[in-house]
Amino acid sequence: MSASGFASLPKPPYYAVIFSSLRNDRDDAGYGAMADRMVELAAQQPGFLGVESTRGADGFGITVAYWDSEDAIRAWRQHAEHTAAREQGRRDWYDHFELRVAKVERAYGWNRSPE
Amino acid sequence: MSASGFASLPKPPYYAVIFSSLRNDRDDAGYGAMADRMVELAAQQPGFLGVESTRGADGFGITVAYWDSEDAIRAWRQHAEHTAAREQGRRDWYDHFELRVAKVERAYGWNRSPE
Numbered sequence: 001m002s003a004s005g006f007a008s009l010p011k012p013p014y015y016a017v018i019f020s021s022l023r024n025d026r027d028d029a030g031y032g033a034m035a036d037r038m039v040e041l042a043a044q045q046p047g048f049l050g051v052e053s054t055r056g057a058d059g060f061g062i063t064v065a066y067w068d069s070e071d072a073i074r075a076w077r078q079h080a081e082h083t084a085a086r087e088q089g090r091r092d093w094y095d096h097f098e099l100r101v102a103k104v105e106r107a108y109g110w111n112r113s114p115e
Numbered sequence: 116m117s118a119s120g121f122a123s124l125p126k127p128p129y130y131a132v133i134f135s136s137l138r139n140d141r142d143d144a145g146y147g148a149m150a151d152r153m154v155e156l157a158a159q160q161p162g163f164l165g166v167e168s169t170r171g172a173d174g175f176g177i178t179v180a181y182w183d184s185e186d187a188i189r190a191w192r193q194h195a196e197h198t199a200a201r202e203q204g205r206r207d208w209y210d211h212f213e214l215r216v217a218k219v220e221r222a223y224g225w226n227r228s229p230e
Contacts, residue, residue: 005135005173006135006137006211006213007213009215016133016217018133018179018219020120020121020179022120052177054169054171054173054175054176054177056171057172060120060167060169061169062168062169062177064133064135064179090225094225094227095226095227096225096226096227097224097225098122098222098225099223099224100221100222101220101221101222102218102220103217103220104133104215104216104217105216105217105218106215107213107214108214109212109213109214110205110209110212110213112205112209112211
């Protein structure tokens with residue numbers, strides 16, 4: 001994840017894992033540390049392309065992780081430390097989440113020109 | 116968009132338009148009114164399935180709109196009021212955005228059981 005929040009991605013096709021979640025109001029420090037660790041760990045996995053993530057003050061957040069293949073998504077899902085983090089998420093941090101796996105077919109970006 | 120922030124979607128396959136954006140710090144009222152209007156208008160279009168959206172205090176936001184077909188996405192893109200809103204977005208509200216169109220192939224959700 002770049003400082004700006006945007007992932008730098010190759011040209012499509014590639015895969016997106018869209019994770020929408022509602023945090024409860026407990027254990028912000030523990031959750032934040034784990035979220036940072038999962039980004040750090042995901043970025044070390046084969047096939048990881050990038051991640052974008054944000055959460056509003058109401059606790060609703062969206063994280064989109066980008067991968068080069070379904071195999072890479074499957075391997076990350078089976079990673080032991082990630083599996084443990086997901087279990088802790090259900091136990092301690094989330095009230096609701098939805099996960100969607102999608103194949104990105106086209107992409108377009110725009111940046112403001114320097115004034 | 117439900118009160119909780121989550122979209123209620125049918126079983127895949129369907130399409131996702133993932134819109135990541137960085138707001139500048141100007142015209143929050145005008146931007147907010149237009150964002151609300153675009154959600155209201157999108158929800159009236161054929162093929163619209165739902166939308167999820169959030170933005171952090173740093174101005175980085177992610178909106179994912181779900182549609183039943185590429186044709187529905189194309190028609191929404193060509194809607195005159197939406198086209199005008201996009202032009203205003205580039206002129207007044209955004210410093211950077213990235214848009215990715217993806218086909219959702221599978222989905223999974225989890226809700227905390229009442230305690």
